Amino acid sequence: MVATGFFSNIVAVLSKRSIYIAIFVLSIITLFVVQYQYLKIGLNVAKVKFNRDIGTSSQQIKQELGAETQLTFLIGRALVKDDRYFDLSLDSMETASKTFLDDFIKYRLSLNGIKTDFSYRLFTRDSTYYLKSAHSFAPETKLETYPILLTGYLPNLVDKQVILELQFKDLNTYFLSQLNGLTIPSILCLLVIIVIFIWVLRSVYWQHKVITTTNTFINNLTHELKTPVFSIGLATKILEPEVPENKKQFISIIKQQTERLNKHIDKVLELGKLEFQKKVFKTEAVDFYPNLKKLCEDFEALSQLQNIQFSYHLEGEAYPIKAEPTHLENALSNILDNAQKYADDPVIRLESKTTKNTLEIMISDNGIGMSKKEKSLIFKKYYRVDEGNLHKVKGYGLGLSYVKDIIKKHKGKIKIESTPGSGTSMTIIIPLNHGQ
Template structure:
């Protein structure tokens, strides 16, 4: 639960951070857009000022409107002034567009004594937030009127215009942020759903294995009672039943211990021990069993103590698991164990002449429930738990596992377990 809250907090902080960064970039973009707009307006203003300083068709028409002289036209003065306003508006649109400005605007042409002469066909309402850019005219028109004239351009909602200009950056950024949020939520949801499923599965397996222990115990007890009253002919059969019950008991205990390890429960009890005599006994027992089967087993143990801080029973089970695997995956098993001291580690290597492992299988054999297959067939019985258990035990001893193998040339699995020093692992 704490982990889940931590993940959610980190996710929220990350999303807020993304939005803050995006907001800062947006502010920088707006400031740059304003700077660029003012620069473009300066260039456009100079062009407008230059064109209106000379006598031409447009300035001639403006001059007639300013002086209210309709003798040159067959139209009324109001019509001349209206036409002049539209022509001037089209001229300004063109000059602004040439300099990269496409914002809505209005204009006023007035004298320095505040007399209005011409207004834009588009008039903004009072109270609108406007940005004004006055252009002091020179040349023909001020000379004609005998006083200074100012052409003032006004822009409404200039920030909205800037945002529109930045849409090519802001919209994709928001889309990507939204996509990231969706993906992260989906991943977290899948992660917690799988975690819940794994927890439920482990609980089911643990409950099932606990329930199996009772009938296994009862069968073991019954066979022990039967064994005392049977004749020599039936005793081997009962012995086989007891042997299989013991095997089933070992498998049940292995599943329970593995589930406890995965739930981080402390089921391993470590103690200071010289592991050499324990390993010697394991090798002698396996050698004796090998004499009863088509199996060749040899071993060599380097002299001296093997001082470990170990969970002895689990380390024993680990080596037995490796023995059993070497035997299962070899047709006429030839198995060799070698133990040696390398720097601060005990290295136990178990080599067989089995079918070998591909590079792909070498990376997966320690995964839970994974079993090596030949084609689409599982030719060897098992549950894919043995090597997963081995990995957990070795890692709990702060050790490492190395696999060397080639298809058809056998496999060597080496366990590297650190020695203890002053009662602790080195």
């Protein structure tokens, strides 16, 4: 049964892990799709802006090349191959005109925010006159071309239509570079999210594995302890009738300590059940008043034997709640047990009442009390109030952790009021079951 429950819990954990991973992967894919759509929109916007800027630049270039200036005069003479006006060879004149025209176009493009590689061709439609950029792309390069039909000086000079064709390569890369402020931070954020999720997932399941292994060990150990404890209890009962009257107190001590050890074992097993067999815990509609009254009566009888001042007052006659009575009784017993442990001359009071929607059970004592820091830690597993490295009260720091789990499973809460040296008051608040 234990093995079956363990493996079913492992299957449940793996199923949850698969669900979490699936949700995360789906979320990341959705983020990538959204980012891709934003990128497409950004590229379209960048392309529209580029076309607008190239249009503005083309108009400015066309206007300036339409007038007769030193630049257009040099270009014109290079087109018609006329070196009469320059102390330069024809080749040198063509090189100079190409360089000056390249600088002129680059300057005009940069003024309009276009800063990418380009080349140009200056030609007539019948290719009678032709001037090519000193910098040109490889023949197989896919180019985006923007022709500018010139007017004015140059067409009049050659008496033909003259076209200045601007050429750009791989504009998508240029557009993406314009969007680096959007794409790079987004990609980095996605990578950080993925890394953090993987790290958290590995940490959580590593811790879960450690806890599972630890609890499996504890469960096996406590089950093994059950047998010798049972044997001690059985042997004590068999020997009790034959023990002389003056030594029966020792039998009573053995029985008392055996029962105490048995309770500790049950407590550890219950904690393991709550953490790894949550489906076992089932609440039902009950009237908790008789259970609480019986608990108080039993503790009152025990208190008289141990010289503890205990009193109680149960207001009302019915406490309808949805509960797992055994666990809820154990939780209250733990609080009562702590109340009598942490006081030299314990004075304990239990009061209960119902409000419109809740059952409130308050247990107060005159013990050592707690600081604000200790109040925030006492429900952690294995934590115990420190008394200068000396724990006068024996225990394992499991009781209040168990109490918190039980109250949480009853959809309730615990309120603590405590001052060091002035005792502690714990109030358990559980919703009433009005449907009962």
